[in-house]
Amino acid sequence: MSTSLKLKELSRKEELLTGGHRMCAGCGAPIIVRQILLASDRPLIASNATGCLEVSTTIFPYTSWKIPWIHSAFENAAATISGVESMYRSLKKQGKLDKDLKFIAFGGDGGTYDIGLQSLSGAMERGHDIVYVCYDNGAYMNTGIQRSSATPKGADTTTSPAGTVKQGKQQPRKNMTKIMAAHNIPYAAQASPSNWRDLMTKARKAIEVDGPAFLNVISPCNRGWRTPTNVTIELCKTAIETCFWPLYEYEDGKLTVNYKPKEIKPVTEFLKTQGRFKHLFNPGNEGLLKQIQDDIDRDWELLLKQEACDKSN
Amino acid sequence: MKLKNWKELAIGSVVPEAGNADSYNTGSWRTFRPAIIEENCIQCLFCWIYCPDSSIIVEEEKMVGFDYEHCKGCGICADVCPGKKGKKAIEMAEEGK
Numbered sequence A: 001m002s003t004s005l006k007l008k009e010l011s012r013k014e015e016l017l018t019g020g021h022r023m024c025a026g027c028g029a030p031i032i033v034r035q036i037l038l039a040s041d042r043p044l045i046a047s048n049a050t051g052c053l054e055v056s057t058t059i060f061p062y063t064s065w066k067i068p069w070i071h072s073a074f075e076n077a078a079a080t081i082s083g084v085e086s087m088y089r090s091l092k093k094q095g096k097l098d099k100d101l102k103f104i105a106f107g108g109d110g111g112t113y114d115i116g117l118q119s120l121s122g123a124m125e126r127g128h129d130i131v132y133v134c135y136d137n138g139a140y141m142n143t144g145i146q147r148s149s150a151t152p153k154g155a156d157t158t159t160s161p162a163g164t165v166k167q168g169k170q171q172p173r174k175n176m177t178k179i180m181a182a183h184n185i186p187y188a189a190q191a192s193p194s195n196w197r198d199l200m201t202k203a204r205k206a207i208e209v210d211g212p213a214f215l216n217v218i219s220p221c222n223r224g225w226r227t228p229t230n231v232t233i234e235l236c237k238t239a240i241e242t243c244f245w246p247l248y249e250y251e252d253g254k255l256t257v258n259y260k261p262k263e264i265k266p267v268t269e270f271l272k273t274q275g276r277f278k279h280l281f282n283p284g285n286e287g288l289l290k291q292i293q294d295d296i297d298r299d300w301e302l303l304l305k306q307e308a309c310d311k312s313n
Numbered sequence B: 001m002k003l004k005n006w007k008e009l010a011i012g013s014v015v016p017e018a019g020n021a022d023s024y025n026t027g028s029w030r031t032f033r034p035a036i037i038e039e040n041c042i043q044c045l046f047c048w049i050y051c052p053d054s055s056i057i058v059e060e061e062k063m064v065g066f067d068y069e070h071c072k073g074c075g076i077c078a079d080v081c082p083g084k085k086g087k088k089a090i091e092m093a094e095e096g097k
Helices: A029-039 A052-057 A077-093 A109-114 A117-126 A176-181 A196-208 A229-241 A275-281 A286-312 B076-080
Strands: A044-048 A102-108 A130-136 A187-191 A213-218 A248-251 A254-257 B032-036 B056-059 B062-066 B090-094
Touching: A029 A052, A029 A102, A029 A130, A029 A196, A044 A052, A044 A077, A052 A102, A077 A102, A077 A117, A077 A130, A102 A109, A109 A117, A109 A130, A109 A176, A117 A130, A130 A176, A130 A196, A176 A187, A176 A213, A176 A248, A187 A196, A196 A213, A196 A248, A229 B076, A254 A286, A275 A286, B032 B062, B076 B090
Parallel strands: A044 A102, A102 A130, A130 A213, A187 A213
Antiparallel strands: A187 A248, A248 A254, B032 B090, B056 B062
8 A cells, every 4th residue: 555645644654864964954855865765665775876965875884874775886876776676686586585675776967967877878778677866956066066968058167167258058958858768768757856746756656667767856956056055945946937847757658748837937037046047147148048048948849749749649 | 973993894884774874963054943933834744845854853744843953954944834824834043042
């Protein structure tokens, strides 16, 4: 019997990520992990790519995790968890284990979009029964805010600084959720901790599905985004309302857009809340702002078109 | 916690005690301290589901207070609190005042 996704009922479940971890005050990642662990009805075993979450939740000799957890390197969270999952299948076949377990990997955008992409792609292609969760804060925050391929266009980072010649990162972000969906895996989705029921429903689907699943979750970082610590959830909401971070899912290749804002806000509403985009509002950068808006409009339109196309088939 | 020397450590630096970070105090990081105003609380539990530090204490489906050992004072709970009739049930106040 699964617990219904009601906060009162969920509050009776055991907390599987304890306090006392050293993530920054107001970080989005532990909120995401808590919600996903709470959503699961099955015992989970986790692997973690190197990153803020890995470093800060397991500073030796402490760990915040109340589930078995393994870290081996930056680039191989998905390979590590596929190994664990293969061992589990083997033990089950030999009759040495009869538990119903599920395997989950957590990685930041650096460990997912860039450094861990090959091992993740391999694990998805091999069809392991795993869930891979990317908490996407849009840069290498752990090492001091270097650009990643998830960093949005125009963002000021230490390796794509805004100055007199260049205005932050010049390239648009990679669309990782679509790349994962293109592996023809049974489940891939994009979610946000602000919409906890949506995220937890997606986590549950990802855990219950037989085969590889991918979740891409927006994770505000007040150090890198240059925001106050208390607006984490508000930022997620604005990202959704401006279609900067649309919520959608691919089930067996079919796309569903889970939330359509009644009135789409201009992306500047999202950009102006953060110090990393401050320079975009300087005179002379109007063209850049328009480019960013155009990219978002195009992606959103494409999503809606694809959804309509998938529905009619 | 007494740190072990290298001969006493488990192979692979395994931490055998799950969730022992619970005994580590991060409450000292706090600059702003959340406080509950009970008459404005509608028990929506948004503070609990959005807390990054598992620091909202819920007993019998009711929010009863804060875990000040671990709360870092980020203020998300106060920000997401809908309160009652526009009055928030969680307020942040500077530590030591």
